[in-house]
Amino acid sequence: MLKLFIIALACVIAGLVCSIGAPTRYAAYQEVKQLDPAAWGGDHAGKPVPEYVHGDECLFCHRNDIGPGWQKNAHGVALRQAEDAADLAALVKTPGAPTAVAEAGYFLGSRHHIRFLKKTGYGKFAILTTRAMLGPDRKFQKWADVEPPLWDNTKFGGRCAGCHTTGVDAATKAFSAFGLDCYTCHGVVDLDHTKDTSLIWLSKKRRKETLAITSICASCHLREAKSRSTGLPYPNNFVVGDNLFKDLNVDFSKADDQNLNAGDRHIYRTVRDIVVNGADVPSCLSCHQIHANTSVKHKLPPRSPICFDCHNAEGPLKNTKPYTVKSALCEY
Numbered sequence: 590m591l592k593l594f595i596i597a598l599a600c601v602i603a604g605l606v607c608s609i610g611a612p613t614r615y616a617a618y619q620e621v622k623q624l625d626p627a628a629w630g631g632d633h634a635g636k637p638v639p640e641y642v643h644g645d646e647c648l649f650c651h652r653n654d655i656g657p658g659w660q661k662n663a664h665g666v667a668l669r670q671a672e673d674a675a676d677l678a679a680l681v682k683t684p685g686a687p688t689a690v691a692e693a694g695y696f697l698g699s700r701h702h703i704r705f706l707k708k709t710g711y712g713k714f715a716i717l718t719t720r721a722m723l724g725p726d727r728k729f730q731k732w733a734d735v736e737p738p739l740w741d742n743t744k745f746g747g748r749c750a751g752c753h754t755t756g757v758d759a760a761t762k763a764f765s766a767f768g769l770d771c772y773t774c775h776g777v778v779d780l781d782h783t784k785d786t787s788l789i790w791l792s793k794k795r796r797k798e799t800l801a802i803t804s805i806c807a808s809c810h811l812r813e814a815k816s817r818s819t820g821l822p823y824p825n826n827f828v829v830g831d832n833l834f835k836d837l838n839v840d841f842s843k844a845d846d847q848n849l850n851a852g853d854r855h856i857y858r859t860v861r862d863i864v865v866n867g868a869d870v871p872s873c874l875s876c877h878q879i880h881a882n883t884s885v886k887h888k889l890p891p892r893s894p895i896c897f898d899c900h901n902a903e904g905p906l907k908n909t910k911p912y913t914v915k916s917a918l919c920e921y
């Protein structure tokens with residue numbers, strides 16, 4: 590509260606000073622315009638996880654439009670049962686594999702790093718310390734953290750579940766479905782959407798509510814943020830349509846942190862531009878198409894500071910600045 594008051598006071602003073610000193614006026618104007626990200630809407634922190642229609646049911650009807658791509662989508666394969674992960678099955682038999690990996694019934698990750706999980710109860714996984722690193726072709730490259738391979742019974746619920754499974758109860762830290770269900774982005778779906786698609790989030794008719802949609806993607810993609818109510822590194826029962834920032838405490842200065850890899854930094858920047866600076870574009874959806882699994886649209890917006898997270902400010906755009914995605918939270 591006090592902090593907000595001081596910021597408000599500083600803004601008023603800055604405003605006064607700048608109405609005298611014209612050249613710095615623009616910067617001060619931006620300062621005053623800053624929005625409170627938590628100002629709109631409501632949330633479900635501390636409430637029970639709502640009932641929702643499960644992905645199997647969605648895919649029964651959407652098997653032709655969404656089904657085929659979903660099995661190749663990073664979200665669709667983010668956490669899989671061993672029997673649905675033919676591409677990874679050979680991993681456990683790789684020479685040098687710790688014997689513990691053969692006990693895994695589930696795999697986490699699909700593109701660069703794989704972690705091994707086994708079920709320990711309703712909505713609970715134990716996670717193995719060992720990680721498999723994949724090459725650019727997504728083939729096994731090498732083992733990491735093999736000495737010694739240990740099963741940890743509490744880490745997954747306390748540190749990972751909120752972004753790698755669906756419908757986590759913040760009190761018990763148990764998930765309601767493993768993997769990322771349609772619910773995580775489309776929310777509690779009204780089956781009448783078959784007649785009126787404006788009833789469902791992210792339908793063609795429902796992609797303009799930039800603030801709420803940014804909350805959806807940010808609910809998993811702002812790594813290192815913390816829930817105010819639980820202290821956990823993931824949101825407390827975020828439901829699509831909620832304002833994520835009522836409960837999630839985010840350090841937006843990471844958008845300027847040149848030590849943060851560009852993969853995570855451009856996400857912080859996009860979210861800050863929208864929820865703090867009141868911009869409408871570019872949003873995650875201006876550049877990413879989830880089901881088409883492409884970011885080709887990103888080449889269209891005009892050059893702006895977000896482009897320089899990955900491209901040089903001058904010269905041809907075909908030059909990109911190389912970056913490696915790393916995360917202390919995700920342990921890679």
Ligand code: HEC
Nearest residue numbers: 663664667698699700752769773774805806808809873877
């Ligand atoms: C419930 C958590 C969650 C939500 C919500 C979510 N993501 Fe993700 N996203 C992930 C995870 C986890 C991965 C990495 C999956 C993996 O490789 O294991 C990922 C991967 C991605 C990737 C990389 C895909 C690739 O193939 O390289 C993009 C781009 C992305 N997400 C964009 C978005 C956008 C845009 C939204 C909002 C519409 C969104 N995500 C919502 C968790 C989420």
Ligand code: HEC
Nearest residue numbers: 698699700701702748749752809810812822823852918919
């Ligand atoms: C705040 C949400 C969040 C939490 C909590 C979280 N992750 Fe992640 N994780 C993500 C997102 C988002 C990605 C995709 C990032 C990207 O590729 O840019 C990801 C990616 C990963 C990947 C890499 C997948 C790949 O192949 O590229 C691994 C492995 C992983 N997480 C493991 C973990 C583990 C283990 C924990 C708990 C110790 C954890 N994560 C906690 C959001 C989270």
Ligand code: HEC
Nearest residue numbers: 644647648651655659664770771774791877878879880881
């Ligand atoms: C990571 C977030 C995310 C998840 C999870 C997700 N979707 Fe989507 N969905 C989107 C976004 C964003 C759009 C808007 C178009 C796009 O980006 O592909 C969309 C669009 C759609 C559309 C409309 C497609 C069109 O032609 O415009 C359908 C149907 C759909 N999703 C079904 C599903 C089903 C079924 C599931 C679960 C198997 C699912 N989605 C899971 C984010 C997600």
Ligand code: HEC
Nearest residue numbers: 642643646647650771775778782783786789791792793794
């Ligand atoms: C009984 C069959 C049925 C079920 C179950 C179902 N859908 Fe649909 N869905 C439809 C039909 C029919 C439409 C309208 C025609 C179309 O655009 O595909 C539609 C439209 C959509 C759209 C908007 C497409 C657009 O044109 O913009 C999305 C998004 C979507 N469904 C997602 C889901 C998700 C997520 C689930 C599960 C929670 C789900 N659907 C369950 C039949 C179904």
Ligand code: HEC
Nearest residue numbers: 806807810852855856859860871872873876884887895914
């Ligand atoms: C100005 C366009 C633009 C915006 C806005 C944008 N992205 Fe990206 N993003 C990209 C491009 C381009 C890539 C690199 C894609 C590639 O390598 O194919 C990327 C990469 C990613 C990755 C993968 C990082 C990795 O290499 O593992 C994730 C995850 C992601 N974006 C999520 C998001 C989310 C969530 C938002 C909204 C908060 C967002 N992006 C906003 C253009 C954008």
Ligand code: HEC
Nearest residue numbers: 851852855887888890891892893895896898899906907909
């Ligand atoms: C997260 C990183 C990321 C961001 C942010 C990003 N780009 Fe890119 N961009 C890439 C990567 C990686 C490629 C090369 C792969 C490809 O073509 O998708 C690329 C390719 C391009 C190309 C094609 C160049 C060529 O000649 O082949 C254009 C044009 C482009 N980006 C424009 C933009 C603009 C404009 C912005 C800002 C609105 C932007 N990019 C933001 C990563 C990014």
